[in-house]
Amino acid sequence: MTPSTPPRFLLRLLKSFCKPAYHADIEGDLLEFYQQKLAVLGRTKANLLFLKEVLFLFRPGIIRSITFTQHLNNNGMIKSYFVMGWRNILKSKLYSSLNVIGLTFGIVCFLLIGLYVYDELTFDNQHQQRDRIFRVITHEQNPNNDATTVAAAGFMLAEESRRVFPEVEKTTRMQRVGRANLVDPEHPVNIQETVTIADEYFFQIFDFPFVEGNRVTALKEPNTIVITEDLAMRIFSTVDVLNKHLQFNHMDTPLKITGVLKNHANNSTFNFSSIMSESTQYSSEEFKTEAQTDWASTSFTVYALLKPAADPTAVSNKMTQLVHANATLEPGTKLAYTLQLLKDVHLHSADIIDGARNSNVDSIPQSNPIYVTVFLFTAIFVLLIAGINYTNLTTARASSRIKEIGVRKAIGAVRGNLIRQFLVESLLTTAIAFVFAVILVALLLPSFNNFTNKNFSLITSAGIGFWMIAAGLIIVIGLLSGGYAAVLLSRFNPVSLLKGLKFREAGNFSMRKALVVVQFTISTIMITGTIVLFMQVKYLNNTHLGFDKDLMVVIDVNVGRARTNFEWVKNEMLKISAxxxxxxxxxxxxxxxxxxxxxxxxxxxxxxxxxxxxxxxxxxxxxxxxxxxxxxxxxxxxxxxxxxxxxxxxxxxxxxxxxxxxxxxxxxxxxxxxxxxxxxxxxxxxxxxxxxxxxxxxxxxxxxxxxxxxxxxxxxxxxxxxxxxxxxAAQDIQGTLEKLKAIMVTNDEREPFEYHFLDQQLALFYAEDQRSQTILGWVALASIIIACLGLFGLATYAAEQRLKEIGMRKVLGATMLGLITLLSKDFVKLVFFACCIAFPIAWWGANRWLEEYAYHIDIAWWMFALAGGMALAIALLTVSYQAIKATFINPVKILKAE
Amino acid sequence: MKKIQLGEFEEVVLLTVGVLHGNAYGVTIKDEIEQRLDREVTIGALQITLRRLEAKGFLTSKLGESNEIRRGRPKLFFEITAYGKKALDYTKESRDELWKALPKLVLKLK
Structure with missing residues (x-):
C-alpha cells in the first residue's frame, strides 16, 4: 500500500518558507506524524491537524531568510543566456543573417509606414484642448430635398452659443474669403495669399505657438493681422516684424502685425499663412447688419470649445433649436447641426463640404481613412511575416540543436531555463535587426519624405509615444517569434534526445507549413493589390479624357484688367510663335x-x-x-x-x-x-x-x-x-512662360502671374493613389523578399537534412531534374495553396477599392495569374537554388562519412 | 557556568532526548513529551527548540535512515552532548539548592 499523503499545497507551502537546511527532516517528521494521525483520526481531522502543524511552523527561526545567493545565481544565468544566445547567433551565420535581414526588412517597412500612419492619426494633436474642440457642421436640406453637409455655420450661432449655453466655453469664427495680394506698403511686391479672417477667440482655443505677440489680444483690435514665420520671411526677410504693417490690395487700410506664429506643424489641418482680425470688418455697416441677422448661413467655419464632460450631441441639439428659434428659414428647409471632434477633421470629413467652397481657395487637405487602415494592416502584416520567418527557421533547425538541449537538460536545466535561453536568443536577433532597421530608416527617410510630402525626422516628428509603441510591438514580435520555438524545443525528454532519436516532426512540420502558407498568402494579396493599384493609376493617368491636357498652361485671372482686357491679352499671346x-x-x-x-x-x-x-x-x-x-x-x-x-x-x-x-x-x-x-x-x-x-x-x-x-x-x-x-509648343517652355508673363504684366503691373500645367494639376487628383501604389509596391516587394528569405532558409535546411537521401538517389541513378522536383515540390505546393487562399481575398478587396471610382479598370484574371506566377516563380527560384546545389554534390563524399 | 540557562521547555526537550537515548527524532520526542507530561507539543515549537539547543551546543544531530512513510525524507536524530549534560546537571543542582534552602514551614503550609 502506498502511504496516503497530506494535501500537496501544504507541503509546497512549507517548502516555500522553510529554511532549505531544515526542510527535509521536518517534512519527514510531518509526514510520519500525518500517517499516525490518519490511522487514528481519519482523513479530515488528520488534514486539519496537519494544517495546524504547518501553520505553527511558520515562525522565526524556521522561516528562511531572503538570501542574496539566489539572486547572484540568477544574474549569472541571465548573463549566460546572453553569452549563449550570442554564440548561437555567431555559430550559424547563414541562418542568423537570414533572420536578421528578414526582421530588418520587416521593421524598416513597419517603422516607415508606422511613421506615416502615426502622423495621419495624430493630426491636430498639438492643441492642448483638442478633446474639447469641435467643428460645427451644418446639415441642410432645401425644399427640393437637396441635402448638403457643410463645415460652416452662421455668425450669430457662434455668438449666441458662447453667450447662452453653459456647456460652451468659447467659440470662434474663421473665414477663408478668397485670395488677394498681400504687400508691405513700403516695398510693394505682390505676394498672393489666401485671406483668412478669425475672431479674437481663435488663438484662445487653438494653441498655435506665438514667436512674438500676445495670443489673447492679437486679434482683438480692428486692422490687425497675425502671420506665420514663413510669410514674414517671404515678405520682410526677417521674423522680427511685430508692429510693422501689411496691406491686402483690395483693402484701404493697412493692417498692423500683432503676432508672428511658428510655421504650422506637418500634421495640422490648418494651412493659413496669415489671419486678419474679424473686427476689421465691423467698421463696415453692411457687415454689421448682415452679421446681426446671420443665423443660418454657412459663411463661417465655427469651432466650439466645450466645457469638460459636456455632451456634444446635447450641445448640437441646442444649437439646432437656437437657430430654428431665431432664423427665418425658407419654408420646407430643414436645418440641423452636429459637432465634429477636431481630431476627426482630417480623416473623417469625406462627405463634408469645406466651409470655403465658393471662395476660390483650396479646400483643406484631407486624407483617406481607407488608405490609413490598409497601411496600418500592411505594416503589422509585414512584421508578422518577418516574425514567422524566425519561428520557421528556428523550429526547422531544432534537430541540429537536439544534443545541446539534451545536455543542458541532463546537467540540470529545467524547462524554464531553456525557454528563457531561446527567448533571449530571439530578442537578441530582434534587437540587432532593430538597430540595423533604425539606421536604414534614417538613410531612407529623406526620399520617403520626398514622396509622401511629409517632413518626418527620426526623433522629433513621432515623439516618445510612437517609439514606445514601436519598441513594444517589436519586443512582442521577438517574444512571439521565439516563443513557439522555445516552448516546442524545451518540451522533449532529455533521454530520448541524447540517445539521438529524431523528433516526431509531423506535428511541427504542418505548423511550419501553415506559417509558410500564411506568409505567401499575405505576400500574394499585396502583389495583387499592387498590380490592381498600378493598373488603375495608369488607367487614370492615361485615359483619354475627351480633351487635351498636355502642354496646357492655365493662368489664373487675379486682377480685374486681366478679365476685362482679355481680348488684347489673347491677341498678344497668340503673337508668340510657341x-x-x-x-x-x-x-x-x-x-x-x-x-x-x-x-x-x-x-x-x-x-x-x-x-x-x-x-x-x-x-x-x-x-x-x-x-x-x-x-x-x-x-x-x-x-x-x-x-x-x-x-x-x-x-x-x-x-x-x-x-x-x-x-x-x-x-x-x-x-x-x-x-x-x-x-x-x-x-x-x-x-x-x-x-x-x-x-x-x-x-x-x-x-x-x-x-x-x-x-x-x-x-x-x-x-x-x-x-x-x-x-x-513643347520647345523652350520656360521661354514661352517668360513671354506669357511679360504680356500679363504689361496688361496689369500688379499681376502675380499664377499658372499651372493642366496635366500636373490633373495628376494631383490621383496623387494619393500614386503614393499608395508606390508604398504598397515597396511593401509587397519587401514582404515577398522576407517570405523568400524564410523559404530559402527552410529549403537549405531541408536539403541538408536530405543529403544522404540525395546521395543514395544519385547513386541509384536519379536525374538532376528528378531531384530538383523532389526537393521543390513540397514548397511549391504550399505557395500554390497560399495563392488559392489569397485570390478571393484580394479580389474582394480590390473590388471594394475600385468601386470608389466611377471609371475603373475591370479586374482581369491575368492580374491574379501574374501575382500568383510571380509568387510561384520567386519561391521556385529560391528553392531550386538549394536543390540544384544539393544535386551537384558528389554522393561518395556524403555516403562514406557514415 | 553562570551562562547556562535553560528554559522550562528547553529542559523538558533536553531531558526527553536523553530519555529516548538513541531514538530521539522529531516524532518520537513529540510523542514522548505528550505521553509523559500530558501536554500538547506542536512540531513548530519542538523544532525551533531543538535547533536552538543544537545551536547552543547542548545537542548534536545526525541524519538517519528514512522509510516509505517519510517518502525518502531522512530522520534527524538528536543526542545530548557533554555540555548539554552539564547544563542539565547545573539546572538540577541549582534547583536542589533552592529546595534545600526552602524552610520546612513553607512546605507544610500546603
Whole structure:
C-alpha cells in the first residue's frame, strides 16, 4: 500500500518558507506524524491537524531568510543566456543573417509606414484642448430635398452659443474669403495669399505657438493681422516684424502685425499663412447688419470649445433649436447641426463640404481613412511575416540543436531555463535587426519624405509615444517569434534526445507549413493589390479624357484688367510663335475648385428643372482643348452671348438630340449650396439658345461620372472668366512662360502671374493613389523578399537534412531534374495553396477599392495569374537554388562519412 | 557556568532526548513529551527548540535512515552532548539548592 499523503499545497507551502537546511527532516517528521494521525483520526481531522502543524511552523527561526545567493545565481544565468544566445547567433551565420535581414526588412517597412500612419492619426494633436474642440457642421436640406453637409455655420450661432449655453466655453469664427495680394506698403511686391479672417477667440482655443505677440489680444483690435514665420520671411526677410504693417490690395487700410506664429506643424489641418482680425470688418455697416441677422448661413467655419464632460450631441441639439428659434428659414428647409471632434477633421470629413467652397481657395487637405487602415494592416502584416520567418527557421533547425538541449537538460536545466535561453536568443536577433532597421530608416527617410510630402525626422516628428509603441510591438514580435520555438524545443525528454532519436516532426512540420502558407498568402494579396493599384493609376493617368491636357498652361485671372482686357491679352499671346491656342474660361476641365451648378430644362417641356454644371467659355475653347463637337456649331461672336453648348450627358438629361436653337430655361444658380434666382427679379430667367452638343469629356476627376455640363459664352450671367488656357509648343517652355508673363504684366503691373500645367494639376487628383501604389509596391516587394528569405532558409535546411537521401538517389541513378522536383515540390505546393487562399481575398478587396471610382479598370484574371506566377516563380527560384546545389554534390563524399 | 540557562521547555526537550537515548527524532520526542507530561507539543515549537539547543551546543544531530512513510525524507536524530549534560546537571543542582534552602514551614503550609 502506498502511504496516503497530506494535501500537496501544504507541503509546497512549507517548502516555500522553510529554511532549505531544515526542510527535509521536518517534512519527514510531518509526514510520519500525518500517517499516525490518519490511522487514528481519519482523513479530515488528520488534514486539519496537519494544517495546524504547518501553520505553527511558520515562525522565526524556521522561516528562511531572503538570501542574496539566489539572486547572484540568477544574474549569472541571465548573463549566460546572453553569452549563449550570442554564440548561437555567431555559430550559424547563414541562418542568423537570414533572420536578421528578414526582421530588418520587416521593421524598416513597419517603422516607415508606422511613421506615416502615426502622423495621419495624430493630426491636430498639438492643441492642448483638442478633446474639447469641435467643428460645427451644418446639415441642410432645401425644399427640393437637396441635402448638403457643410463645415460652416452662421455668425450669430457662434455668438449666441458662447453667450447662452453653459456647456460652451468659447467659440470662434474663421473665414477663408478668397485670395488677394498681400504687400508691405513700403516695398510693394505682390505676394498672393489666401485671406483668412478669425475672431479674437481663435488663438484662445487653438494653441498655435506665438514667436512674438500676445495670443489673447492679437486679434482683438480692428486692422490687425497675425502671420506665420514663413510669410514674414517671404515678405520682410526677417521674423522680427511685430508692429510693422501689411496691406491686402483690395483693402484701404493697412493692417498692423500683432503676432508672428511658428510655421504650422506637418500634421495640422490648418494651412493659413496669415489671419486678419474679424473686427476689421465691423467698421463696415453692411457687415454689421448682415452679421446681426446671420443665423443660418454657412459663411463661417465655427469651432466650439466645450466645457469638460459636456455632451456634444446635447450641445448640437441646442444649437439646432437656437437657430430654428431665431432664423427665418425658407419654408420646407430643414436645418440641423452636429459637432465634429477636431481630431476627426482630417480623416473623417469625406462627405463634408469645406466651409470655403465658393471662395476660390483650396479646400483643406484631407486624407483617406481607407488608405490609413490598409497601411496600418500592411505594416503589422509585414512584421508578422518577418516574425514567422524566425519561428520557421528556428523550429526547422531544432534537430541540429537536439544534443545541446539534451545536455543542458541532463546537467540540470529545467524547462524554464531553456525557454528563457531561446527567448533571449530571439530578442537578441530582434534587437540587432532593430538597430540595423533604425539606421536604414534614417538613410531612407529623406526620399520617403520626398514622396509622401511629409517632413518626418527620426526623433522629433513621432515623439516618445510612437517609439514606445514601436519598441513594444517589436519586443512582442521577438517574444512571439521565439516563443513557439522555445516552448516546442524545451518540451522533449532529455533521454530520448541524447540517445539521438529524431523528433516526431509531423506535428511541427504542418505548423511550419501553415506559417509558410500564411506568409505567401499575405505576400500574394499585396502583389495583387499592387498590380490592381498600378493598373488603375495608369488607367487614370492615361485615359483619354475627351480633351487635351498636355502642354496646357492655365493662368489664373487675379486682377480685374486681366478679365476685362482679355481680348488684347489673347491677341498678344497668340503673337508668340510657341503659342498654338488661347482660350478664356470660367473654369477649366479637371477643375480643382468648385464648379458652378445651375438648374435647367428645355423651354416648353413639362419636366421639372434638373441640375447641371455650368462654365463660361469663349469661341476658342473647343479648339484649344480639342473637344469634339457632335452637333450644331461653335460660338462665333459676341452675338452668341445668349447661346450655349451642352455635353452629351446634359443633352440626355434635357431630352435633346439635336442642337437647333432650342431655348433652355435656366432660372437658378447654386450659391452657398442653395439654389437662388440668377437675376434679381425672381420670375426672370436666363434663356439661352442651344447651338451645339459636344462629346462628353471628363471635366471632373475620374472618380465621378461625367455629369451634365452647360458651356455658356464668356459673357454670361452665371460666371465670369477666371482662367486663360494656353496651348503651347513643347520647345523652350520656360521661354514661352517668360513671354506669357511679360504680356500679363504689361496688361496689369500688379499681376502675380499664377499658372499651372493642366496635366500636373490633373495628376494631383490621383496623387494619393500614386503614393499608395508606390508604398504598397515597396511593401509587397519587401514582404515577398522576407517570405523568400524564410523559404530559402527552410529549403537549405531541408536539403541538408536530405543529403544522404540525395546521395543514395544519385547513386541509384536519379536525374538532376528528378531531384530538383523532389526537393521543390513540397514548397511549391504550399505557395500554390497560399495563392488559392489569397485570390478571393484580394479580389474582394480590390473590388471594394475600385468601386470608389466611377471609371475603373475591370479586374482581369491575368492580374491574379501574374501575382500568383510571380509568387510561384520567386519561391521556385529560391528553392531550386538549394536543390540544384544539393544535386551537384558528389554522393561518395556524403555516403562514406557514415 | 553562570551562562547556562535553560528554559522550562528547553529542559523538558533536553531531558526527553536523553530519555529516548538513541531514538530521539522529531516524532518520537513529540510523542514522548505528550505521553509523559500530558501536554500538547506542536512540531513548530519542538523544532525551533531543538535547533536552538543544537545551536547552543547542548545537542548534536545526525541524519538517519528514512522509510516509505517519510517518502525518502531522512530522520534527524538528536543526542545530548557533554555540555548539554552539564547544563542539565547545573539546572538540577541549582534547583536542589533552592529546595534545600526552602524552610520546612513553607512546605507544610500546603
Amino acid at each position: 503659342v498654338h491656342h488661347v482660350s478664356v474660361t470660367s473654369r477649366v476641365p479637371g477643375e480643382w475648385k468648385t464648379l458652378r451648378r445651375v438648374k435647367a430644362k428645355s423651354e416648353g417641356t413639362a419636366s421639372p428643372h434638373q441640375i447641371s454644371y455650368a462654365i463660361g467659355a469663349d469661341r476658342d475653347f473647343l479648339s484649344t482643348y480639342n473637344v469634339t463637337l457632335l452637333a450644331g456649331r461653335n460660338f462665333a461672336n459676341d452675338s452668341d452671348s445668349t447661346a450655349i453648348i451642352i455635353n452629351e450627358a446634359a443633352a440626355k438629361m434635357l431630352g435633346i438630340t439635336d442642337a437647333n436653337g432650342q431655348v433652355i430655361d435656366i432660372p437658378q444658380i447654386a450659391r452657398n449650396s442653395f439654389f437662388v434666382p440668377i437675376f434679381d427679379d425672381v420670375n426672370d430667367s436666363f434663356k439661352p439658345r442651344l447651338i451645339g452638343i459636344v462629346k462628353d469629356f471628363h471635366f471632373q476627376s475620374l472618380r465621378n461620372r461625367i455629369e451634365p455640363l452647360i458651356i455658356a459664352y464668356q459673357h454670361n450671367p452665371i460666371q465670369l472668366i477666371d482662367y486663360y488656357s494656353v496651348k503651347i
